[in-house]
Amino acid sequence: MIGLETYRVSAQALADYEVTFSDDILDRASPELATCGNRTETRSRRRIAVLDESVNALYGTRIREYFEWHGLECQYVVLPPGEQHKVMETVLTVIAEFDRFGLDRRREPVISFGGGVLLDLVGVATSMYRRGVPHVRVPTTLLGQVDAAIGAKTGINHGAHKNRLGSFQQPAGVLLDRRFLASLDERHLRNGMAEIVKLAVVRDERLFELLEEHGELLIEERFQGSSPTGERVARQVLHRSVQGMLAELEPNLWERELDRLVDFGHSVGPALEMRADGELLHGETVAIDIALFTTVAASRGVLDDKAGRRILELLHRLALPTDHHLLDGDLLRRAMTDTVRHRDGRQRLPVPVGIGAATFLNDVSDEELRSALRHRRREAVPT
Incomplete structure (x- = not known):
């Protein structure tokens, strides 16, 4: 031997x-x-x-x-x-x-x-x-x-x-x-705002409040600080967003750990973006994903109705979509299959449990997603 x-x-x-x-x-x-x-x-x-x-x-x-x-x-x-x-x-x-x-x-x-x-x-x-x-x-x-x-x-x-x-x-x-x-044109500003909303929902309540109070002003002034309030808030929002992202990324830069809060908004959104073939921008699919999984969290009772309404109202206030006609049960199923493969055999779905806090789900069924989509359809006007 x-x-x-x-x-x-x-x-x-x-x-x-x-x-x-x-x-x-x-x-x-x-x-x-x-x-x-x-x-x-x-x-x-x-x-x-x-x-x-x-x-x-x-x-x-x-x-x-x-x-x-x-x-x-x-x-x-x-x-x-x-x-x-x-x-x-x-x-x-x-x-x-x-x-x-x-x-x-x-x-x-x-x-x-x-x-x-x-x-x-x-x-x-x-x-x-x-x-x-x-x-x-x-x-x-x-x-x-x-x-x-x-x-x-x-x-x-x-x-x-x-x-x-x-x-x-x-x-x-x-x-x-x-x-x-x-x-930037207004649509691309709103597109970027979706990623800021994502971070605010799962880890930064103060950032969420700033968006509620001044989000429309930031878009109107294009983050240029045309007014004293706009200048102060633009700097706060940009710095909190970048600092928050880096705080999430730095300890896990090479993604050894696959439970990642920054994946909020990115579970079915990527598949929808590819199917839309240019009809939707990346941030717009993030917003639709946020709305869907906020609805899942609310239906499970891990997110109270008031917080859920605040998240959806902020998306509407920022003129971000919460539904799209290309999102259907077949796409949901295929997107989740691919997401599970990407996340090493588990769903690892970040969902909000409050404003600025989140947990991970690993047992969301196809029917639960379809039910959340039907709920979104009843409440939102598809784009």
Whole structure:
């Protein structure tokens, strides 16, 4: 018998990056954008900037002028916007630009300017290229600033599935500038608000109260602080949202633990988003998911009626959908089957038990979900 010898390998992945709030990072006097992500002793003067077409039209000139002012050689890659382009073909297009540029493995950060779709695309590309090159994220949407940009996950769609392919890669740095939100249309502002509502419901009662009191003002002022109240609340809401997300993500950055409060709003929403094929934005499906599982929690009696009404009323006040004609029993069943696979054989469904508190359910039946959907149909006007 041949003897067996076993060698154990044990290593931990270190996460160390900064998420920085900075107003007007494109101001030439602001050094953050020029220096972010370059921590090596030998600093390079080269960068690659990846923008989507919308961001390029709005901010492309200022971005180019900024890098020229700081004496940085920069190659610009402009991608088409939209969820339909969040696929491997686009990732390979970006990687080809890295090769064309001759991107250094450590000293030349890739800087992405855009919403969640673009940040994910570039995240996948930078995690694959040379097994990882530094990536600085500059989210230009509300959803990007409070959710997509600040964690370590990247993902692209594959087949009929949202974010089926992806990786974990910490950013080299994240720069949050609310001045970008001034150019967002109202729908995309509301889209980002859904992710803030999600966090408020499951872990931050004060944040929920701020949204109840001032949510409409924030949208009206586009988080720009046009009034003293708007300025104060915009800063509070953005900071509480980011701090809350980081508090949830940091202890579990690589998702070793699959009971995750931040999965609230993401149990049937991803399947609905893919079926809608562009008809619904990500945050809109999050809102529909929130409404559905708030109804499940209320019907079970783990959430009292008053709290349930407050959650649904806040979604309505922010003009977020709570139902959609494409959501049906078949989609619910398929979405839950996929969710259970994704969460390692258990449902792990976060549901609210109050404003700012939640628990996890693992025994929700198909009929219970269909009943909650019928209840939502009676109370909500489908979009």
